[in-house]
Amino acid sequence: MVFGFPDSYVTPDDPKRQRTELYGKFCTEATNAHDRHRRWPGTALFGRRSHLRKAAAPRVINVSSGYGQLDGMSANVPRYCLSKLALNGVTIMLAAALRAEGVAVNSMCPGWVRTDMGGPDATRSVEEGADTAVWLADEAPRELTGKFFRSRAEIAW
Structure with a gap:
């Protein structure tokens, strides 16, 4: 594994594919994590802001x-x-x-x-x-x- 990604993303015979897929996977995971964390605590607290x-x-x-x-x-x-x-x-x-x-x-x-x-x-x-x-x-x-x-x-x- 490289950077916690499955071995299928590591292809020594095709370095360009390796970089592209690793970067794409990283960006997707980072975006998903950002979206999840951006919604919290917004949903929990800021949705109740008018009540506060x-x-x-x-x-x-x-x-x-x-x-x-x-x-x-x-x-x-x-x-x-x-x-x-x-x-x-x-x-x-x-x-x-x-x-x-x-x-x-x-x-x-x-x-x-x-x-x-x-x-x-x-x-x-x-x-x-x-x-x-x-x-x-x-x-x-x-x-x-x-x-x-x-x-x-x-x-x-």
């Missing part, structure tokens, strides 16, 4: 994880860590994009919560895990935007 504008105190709260912190990532769950790191990055970008409209956008970590995912040995109740999200939705100053919180306190990205 009508709200008295518009807020977006992303549920992240300490595993999404740059110094909190674990090699045991790399996909989960990277997805939460990406969510934190989206939080920063959306906060910047929506700041002028008065929309507060933040991420929060509920901690290790006793749920189906967290299991019975988790250290926090569902109520404790939800507390920061409820605080961000109802009580936190709207000037707090583009931040990451746990237990109502800002934490490092």
Whole structure:
């Protein structure tokens, strides 16, 4: 394989075909990926932008994880860590994009919560895990935007 493409694209006997097909395949994959990512979070958030504008105190709260912190990532769950790191990055970008409209956008970590995912040995109740999200939705100053919180306190990205 070359650059992650199937061996069928590598044809040592025809270098021109090799370059053309590799480039074409790369462009197609890059375009498809761009189209998918361009639609998200646009569909999820910007499709609801009119609802945010009508709200008295518009807020977006992303549920992240300490595993999404740059110094909190674990090699045991790399996909989960990277997805939460990406969510934190989206939080920063959306906060910047929506700041002028008065929309507060933040991420929060509920901690290790006793749920189906967290299991019975988790250290926090569902109520404790939800507390920061409820605080961000109802009580936190709207000037707090583009931040990451746990237990109502800002934490490092």
